[in-house]
Amino acid sequence: MVTSTPISIDEALPDDAIIEILTYLPLDDLSVCLEINRKFNKLVSDPYFKSRQSKTLSGYLIHNGCNYSFLPDRLAMKCTQVENFNNLEILARERYTTVEAVSQCRGLVCCVRGGYLNKRYYVCKPATGQCRSIPNPKLRFETAATAIVASLSGQEFKIVRFSLPRGRSLYLRCEIFDSRAWKWHRCNDINQDIRFPGDWRHDGAVFAHGSIHWLTPQGIVAFNMHKETLKQIALPIEFSVYESKHYAKITLRDAKLSIVRVHDDDAEVMVWTMNNYLEEEWGPQQLINFKMSKIDDDQWLPLFMDLIYSSSSGRNCLSNSNWDEVWKVNLDALHANKSFFGGDVFKFESDSSPCKALQQFA
């Protein structure tokens, strides 16, 4: 492409490369770029660039006692100015609001409002202020687990809800809400013996490879959102060796499904990453001792942040005194850890483009 020394940046680099560079700039410098010349003005004002720019909110939606708040993940967000995000008013408008699920990207929240007799399901996008009620699923069956997934375009979404049948039957009911049809439809019952833990909201579902995953005492449950089928994924062999009292959760590392276990004997964490999803092959286990290094490299920082905002038996999972030495070296992380007391927590990533499915007509 370019072999001789370039004269100017817009001759040397294609528009895509310039846009890539511009995404690293904070807002104030971007405003200046509008004035440079027509080309830069056009690039910066372009809606495509704005959508690239708009990975605006990254953090955790947590329930601390009586209301929901958003804790920003400052390190994930490239902007240098970080404002204070206070309570998400849109979720706190009524007294009894429970967040059931949060989408992995696009920041869609599925919540339930109202008391025992008049529950209503809503889907909202806090970043844009959109909120719309959706038809209720069959509420006479108690919820076992819920997850919401946004379409690639961010304009549509699907919600899957598992519920418990009456009586002592060993199956799960399954319903899916498709925003394109704007109604729930029932899927095949799940006849496998799967029991979601009571505190399934504490560690949200992980969406990877087209499926939603939950960690249950028996293993990993994967529900394919397209095919609407469920399968179980065996845990790594070494995982079962230890007592199940250690806190474990599933997460994403480099877009691959991973399972993490915290060892309370020390500030240690064991990680397995699934190298081959089709064959369900787990990679080798990796033991990381967080006391060994300052946690600021990209490899382990996202994992560490994830664990800071994790609940174990209703408490912060890293509250063990073995972690004190880690906090001494990572004061930022300590601050983050102390602001979370355990409870419902959802990883929250949102852009600022409106969701078509949530647009209300007057």
Added chain:
Amino acid sequence: MADNGGKKITLKSSDGEEFEVPEVVAMESQTIRHVIEDVCAKNSIPLLNVNSKILSKVIEYCKKHVAAAEAAASKASTEEGTAAAASVTKPSDEDLKTWDAEFVKVDKGTLFNLILAANYLHIPGLLDLTCQAAADMIKGKSAKEIRKFFNLKNCISPEEEEEIRRENQWAFEEEKRTRAFDAYA
């Protein structure tokens, strides 16, 4: 299937120069990794979009980062007691960051070519490093300074420029507002 028979691989730049590198270093480039893994048994890979000067810089980056990753992995596996080890691995992370900072202290032309190469060869770490360096060159400068620095022609009349400056006040208001969570319906 990727076989460990050939540990070294040859990369050929656009101007015909050949570089022999360990396969693991070449695989820092996801483009090259796909070629090795999917096409397999490639002894020499021609890179038509990268000249020798830039390719040697890219290889330098990959070598350094592979070495750093290997050093970190071997340290993690030897558990030598917690208290003493706390300060041991800190310097190596700092070292790599310092090295990276020095690595991008190059002239603009070379930096742009590195961005293009990192994109073509799909080396996320290098792309991130070089784009950040380019962005740092823009930060804090006025429009006039940026134009001068990057040799950009300005075809806007002073009146148009004034109008854009006025519009600027509102340009990112929406962005700023959503970040501050004020944009309620």
